[in-house]
Amino acid sequence: MSLRVTRRSLIGKVGGALAGLLSLPAARTVKAAVQKVFVTAGAPKGYQPDKHKWVMGIDANRCIGCGLCVEACKRENRVPEGPYFRTWIERYLIAKPKAGSGEARGATLVDSPHGGMRGFPAPSLAREEIQHSFFVPKLCNLCRHSPCVQVCPVGATFDAPDGAVLIDPKYCIGCGFCIQACPYGCRFLSPLTHTADKCSLCYHRITRRRKPACVEVCPTQARIFGDLLNSSPDEPIQQFYQRNRVQALKPHLGTEPRVLYAGIDKEVR
């Protein structure tokens, strides 16, 4: 094999390759500009993700377990029928300890029929056997250190700059790692799209200056939604932090949830 390389041809080839490499960023910019025209149609104008920090607080003292939030979430986000929920309500029944058992607390019963969407049947314990009973609305805990984001092999789930933890349905491959990783059970595999799905804080609503659907319909203001970067001290979310002693779910896991709860008991997981 004879390879005749002259000085001229070598410089030409190397120079051509370099020119090609240098023009790639320009080509990508053009591609991005063209794609943006198609993507932004119908999207809210002027929304800047880095100018907000959305968060939700849950006041369990106020939840009456009506299930309007669960129903609104299903309708707003087109969540499939069946046992799939982006938000749901759990009922906690903590029994009185048996006499002579030496225990401080009795057994804990937790149920959530249809996610609480159609209300709750009469409890299995008689009223006088119950020490505490209350409802706890659950949703994505908006972790600062999200296990779901860490395990995603394709970068399809991510912490958005405005505080929401989102899923890119176009890049999700439906492997289900995130569903196993979430310690709060907030994720499910959609039977329609075969991709992971979860609470998006109603991203299409909050970017249009609306409240999430569950917060909108809640009749008792048990769900408090706000923007930590743009809120005065008299806004509901700041009032919620000022008036209540709050706690996170499963703090020992180090996920540092940003959704904080008031009025829950130690049995709540």
Place this chain on the structure above:
Amino acid sequence: MPPQAVRLILLTVGIVGSYLVARALLTPSSFGAYGWYRGDALQELASLPMTYAGNDACAECHSETLKTLAAADHKGLACEGCHGPGQAHADNPDVKMGILHYSHCVRCHEASPSRPKWHKQIDPKTHFTGEKCTECHVPHQPKEVP
């Protein structure tokens, strides 16, 4: 330059070049706009359609009803909590809202040991069973008698 060195250089340029070309084609253009993910996903998720319009949309036409509600015990309630999703009705008033059934009252006001004490509750088995709630209670002003 010895020919084996030239071949090595060309091969290296070829491999690195094809990697860069493949990367440029496979990486989404908005990757890295905000972080280690496709930035356009934010726009796409934000442009999904809404089903619930929100009280502000209701107030555009029904401000009187909202004023009555704001003065009554049911002031914390959203229109769509009872009346159902209203974006379709807000976009086109010819599309009617869903029909309400009085069993909706019981959804919140049925007595339950899990409900907080401050919340008004009744036992539907003993509290005027068979009567419609609206016989005695005005939904927008629950303290008034019709």
